[in-house]
Amino acid sequence: MANLEAGVSTDKVTAMIRRESDHYTQRNPTSQRFAREAASHWHNGVPMHWMLDWSTPFPLFVADASGSTLTDVDGHKYDDFCLGDTGSMFGHSPAPVAAAIAEQARHGLTYMLPTEDVVEVGKLLTAKFGLPYWQVATTATDANRFVIRWCRGITKRNKILVFHGCYHGSCDDTFVRLKDGKPIHRPGLIGQVYDLTTHTKVVEFNDLPALETALKDRDVACVITEPALTNIGMVLPQPGYLEGLRQLTRKYGTLLVIDETHTISTGYGGYTRTHRLEPDFLTIGKPIAGGIPCSVYGCTAEMAAKMKEAETASGPGYSGMGTTLSANAMALKAMRANLEQVMTLAAYEHMLPLSERLARGIEAEIRKRNVPWHVSNVGARAEFVCAPERPRNGTEAQAAMHHKVELAIHLYLLNRGIIIAPFHNMTLVCPATTAAQVDHLIASVGACIDELQN
Ligand SMILES: Cc1ncc(COP(=O)(O)O)c(C=O)c1O
Incomplete structure (x- = not known):
């Protein structure tokens, strides 16, 4: 046989x-x-x-x-049907984005100062995703890194929680997996010299009791997850799971970060809008500016107020967030065209x-x-x-x-x-x-x- x-x-x-x-x-x-x-x-x-x-x-x-x-x-x-693994999810070189890039190219590419597009893109992000406050980074990896930092700063808790099999970009904190029920480093990491499992808990997706056990100690700043895992084949949330996730995170004072980088495929405004999720932070990169390197993270008004408190508490200096080319004029112009005319x-x-x-x-x-x-x-x-x-x-x-x-x-x-x-x-x-x-x-x-x- x-x-x-x-x-x-x-x-x-x-x-x-x-x-x-x-x-x-x-x-x-x-x-x-x-x-x-x-x-x-x-x-x-x-x-x-x-x-x-x-x-x-x-x-x-x-x-x-x-x-x-x-x-x-x-x-x-x-x-x-790969479409740059989502970077070109709205097609290669969508005409409005290509025109916007050509237009901006004549007026400077990056100046570390805002342009008029900033005003419009802020409105568009809020209209599309529902969250009132936004920041721009250059990749989804960076958006996730920065949001994790904010969550730790806001909650003053040192741990985060991820799901086994997740992927949120080359974001060190998330490189933890389960093996025989124990957290380990994701296999294959190069140059990993400190123990990521000290500050990252990991449980299986779709397992509310395991999640509750992990959150009970009230030391988890945030859970970061895609609403459906898309980087290990595809794992869909079981009925009631995402509601349970939200309830448990609220119960234990843990923030909820929804990474929509891939699940923006779900429908207009992503999985969050389609299924009325209520994240504290939402991150998205890849296709947000039509394929130009760019990402954004949004948050609720409550989180925005807490971000200000965290800034005041930490005092002057460098926050550990931001990169020079983030929110450059070209990225903003492309994102505006994409949000207005392509991701419709x-x-x-x-x-x-x-x-x-x-x-x-x-x-x-x-x-x-x-x-x-x-x-x-x-x-x-x-x-x-x-x-x-x-x-x-x-x-x-x-x-x-x-x-x-x-x-x-x-x-x-x-x-x-x-x-x-x-x-x-x-x-x-x-x-x-x-x-x-x-x-x-x-x-x-x-x-x-x-x-x-x-
Ligand atoms: C869900 C999710 N978040 C974040 C990222 C990181 O995106 P980037 O590699 O553009 O930083 C990826 C990449 O595949 C992803 O699938």
Whole structure:
């Protein structure tokens, strides 16, 4: 009997990886040449190591991208469902953002002084996300780092709490995981010389009793979480979980930080607005300025008042927050155009049904072939998981990952003109994505499963 992994033949998976890797190499001579040349001057051949996280033998070099389409340097066009892993979630170079960038480029890029756009962007953020006060940082990582600092400053508590399997950027405090019920450092950290578990607690998502036990000592400044975990496959909140999280954080004087960087896919105003969450702080980066490095964090009026108290209490000096290029004129101009003209209700009205079509379409392909896989989606973000059950927490989500099977699928799709995120099986649709592109993806996933089964 054939060996099976995730319900498909391991031999077929291995053969597909080999065949598709060879095919990729043959079809991409220019990318291969660029990769060889780049290797002379870039550590590991790329300017940022995530560019190596794709399933390909060497990175795909990009020549152009527009809307939902990407073109590589060998001239192949791709339906892009990765969209820069959310940075371009509203399409590559949306016209209003591109025009705003061109316009601002003639008037200075950064001066560490506000422009008129600051006035408008503040109003837009409040109108969209509901929170009255905002600050700008350069990446979601930074927004999270700064908010954690504020929470500690406000509550005068030294610990934070994260969920096993979370990701909030390269934010040191959050690099804690569970192993056999004990907190450990996330595997693979380089240069980690102090013990992160001293100041970070970790529990499983969707486990209110564990959360309550961790908060009871009243030493946790904040819980930081995505409303659905999207960085370890996808873990959806069980009914009542987020309400319970809010009640427990309030009960024990712990602040709640909702990281909407990925779940902005949920709907207009993100998961928070769609599901009426009540965070103390909300953070979001990646697509907030249409792909220009920029992030924001918002807070309630109560938190804003406490931030002032914390500032007064800590006295003059450096707060440990802020970076020189944050809130530069270019980022603000791009964010204004993006909030006014791109991240609109109309955009979501296009994206949400299309992502639903994608999720249900892949689900149907899976069912037809009776493979033990499933699909989850939060609005415009969908994930097909090569395991039968929807995971309830990070441990189950981790167990549901089948890296070789995912690698084979990614390569198969890439060679057929489809890009999905390099991490697990994540797809995003943008305002420019078409039904034809979605149907092509659905059919290709079906054809890929056929090859892995037969
Ligand atoms: C939920 C979440 N928060 C924060 C970040 C960090 O974003 P950045 O790498 O742009 O700082 C990520 C990145 O994937 C993320 O998924």
